[in-house]
Amino acid sequence: MNIIYKTWNLLLDAVFPVSIIEKGLRTLEPAQAYEIFPKAPPLPINNAWSVFAYKDERVSRLVWQIKYKRSSQATIIGGYALYQILTSLDSFDLNDQIVIVPMPISGRRRKERGFNQCELIAEEMKKLDANGRLLIKPELLSRVRHVNRQTLKNKAERLLGPKGVFFTDSKLTETFKEKTFIIIDDVITTGSTMNEAVETLKGAEIAKVYGLSLAH
Template sequence: VCCEPSLKVGGEKNLCGACLTQPPAFCRTQVGFYFEGALSELVYGLKYHQKPEYARLLAEMTVEYFDLSGVEALVPVPLHPLRRRDRGYNQAELIAKELGKLLAIPVISNGVQRIKNTPSQTHLTAKQRHENLGRAFEVERECFESLSHIALVDDVITTGATMQRLAEMLQRKTDVKQIEAWAIAKTK
């Protein structure tokens, strides 16, 4: 996962060589936990077993690990409308809203739309994930007009490809200067 200048897992800093050679489009990555054990069961419950109430629990478990330091708004990673309809909600949006309440920070749910219904990325390589996300998102520029520092929010970061594509697009289409990547967990 991309982690320039640092990836914080549970408040502990971890650097990776890939980020030193190819810095990502976002300035910092923060996650609460590694994706394993009981935490992975909570995320699966939220994502695949109609347990939207788990978003609050996951946010409460991880909020202490997020350093706001100037973040003006949270932006959930969007789902394609068909996937959102099938699931009934966007888990990243639920998590972002719960974090927003706990941190007293606004959430911009309509700032980015997923316009391409990409296949699930669960079993794709990092390169395949990055290619899969080509032209998948559209930005509503006016939602970001007064912002200079935001955090993208997702449930799990695996390779960082989704956050990278979103951050690249936001850098091209808006005047946001600093973009962070936040997630409940990251895979090992």
């Protein structure tokens, strides 16, 4: 992890002590979280699903713990929740392999954090996949342009979408083009980023591309 980023996190911990909610997340079992956290409202885009309602403080703190603190327990909960919704949806043929593509982050963001939170969640999903159906393939989608965080923009700016942000190499995807692709993200807001990622993969002649996120 970037030393400046790590130092900043330590400073935050010193100034803002761990909240009761965050303490609770450390001991919460994944199945408990999946059961008690409020489920997400319908998404504003098609062929995508979210698990939890982001407006719930427990959920927003869960995402924050994964994204900025690299909390192992929060990541386990996130992976469990996404795996549960994946296996419960009729849209996916669980007898075939499914290609999981973590939503990529920019090089700048990776340098700041030292990790991609969506890749961490995907790895936790993989641990639950006893039959080897999930193929984790972060290399199949790249973010070629850095954009400001969606949460820092107003709604009109978010709806415009981050055009030209993603890239995929059709030579890499050729082997998997007949399979189902699922892009996973931590949060979907307006859906513009997920839409752009989905359309990028579809541009490589991948017919079945869906989106899953931990929260909305």
